[in-house]
Amino acid sequence: MVTNGRRPRLPLPSGNPSRHPFLAHEGPLAFAHRGGAAGGTENTLSAFARAAALGYRYMETDVHATADGRLVAFHDATLDRVTDGSGPIARLPWSEVRRARVAGSEPVPLFEELLRALPRVRWNVDVKSEAALAPLLRLLEETGAWERVCVGSFDEARVARAQSHAGFRLLTSLGTSGVLGLRLRAYGLPARIRASARCAQVPERHGAVRVVDRAFVRAAHARSMQVHVWTVNERERAEALLDLGVDGIMTDDLEMLRDVLDARGHWPTAP
Template sequence: MKRPLIIGHRGASAYAPENTMASFKKALALGADGLEIDVQMSKDGHLVICHDERVDRTTDGTGAIQALTLKELQKLDAGSWFSKEFKGEKIPVLEDLLDCLRGRNILLNIELKNGIVLYEGLEEKILEALGIYRMEHCTVLSSFNHYSLLKIKGLNPRIKVGILYVAGMVRPWEYARSIGADGLHPIYYSVRPEIVAGAQTHQMPIYTYTVNEISDLEKIAGMEVAGIITDYPDRGRNAVDKI
């Protein structure tokens, strides 16, 4: 039985402020096989790593990312909300992480946060950055906006994309294949044995999110999914080590 990859959700976001370099480095230190991140675009067109469309929850600032320049965004403290230990942590740009991962055998899952704000040119900019750093081969792009995934495949058919979804889908591998997707990224409670079996039969890997409880991690780890996205890479590592 092939063991699933353990992918740090926004890094090791149970232990460090999400989507920061501190969180990414912590995930790697805890043995993560990959990282899942969220990318949006600043007012002046930079690729910034942040989950929310606004900075209010995860920084000491306020406002929409699309309304702030990179210089304004990087003045914000993105760590103190989590713990004083991380005071001064910054919102990173995608290139910061790509530079950190250069030469490592790490899977990078980039979620394009363009379901609410339709950032024009987001797909092109991400593909350009991956090309510069020569990381297309170890990256999967995902989104809840499946039109964006269609666009990506049109721009670069070789890049892997995965459909994010929450609701239970009937034969999701058929839908995914119909739009040229390479994988399924469902919420964990919609992952059933029959879904895993069907996906395997149709060579459609499953990367499921966000699995945090030990019992859930152990259950999912035994279902032969391709990857488990978790806030606790150490728990995930322990779960797969029991297989």
């Protein structure tokens, strides 16, 4: 059944991978991309806390592992672009990474700190390196945070390994090759797609190629798969994508997406 162009979201039956608690939300999902990266303090606790104060219940972040295996919320492989530190995270101990300051003021957080500080938030996590996968799965096991996390990566094999280790406790999205397969299916062509993935998290376009159109959304929904689009910072694009029936939008412009969804009656009224 479809209601107002939306597929109903029901409680998760035990062992059913198609209805994970992470996706149990009325209306489209609003993701604060890196906590609202346009503010300059991306992937910091202060950015995520601001997003939560605006009403965001879903955050997008990235994880890398330090040389001593600590899991940090950080996009780049090196500290250089956004902090006053330098060097590759994979070669630095946490004791050094923790001294770096994003935009000269905000510390680089451990992902476990974010889970603890914002217990009502759900996290879309891009696993940026193979070294980060095992620490992430170990952290989810230790904290029991399986229902609060969706794991993705450009590397389809990496996400498939995560799914294989964790089973259906873990929600995963398609990697690049899986998205290509879904795009081919939308064209009516045969393609293999990992059956355990429940989300396709994609850009609206890849170069000159349009990724998200009505056929792509329809192909995803036929597989009980949601479509989340990144990174959408213009009101007109957000409106058009929602009209296509996408299930989530990731944005740096937190106020814009909040206002668009609020006008459609989809902004949450309580934390």
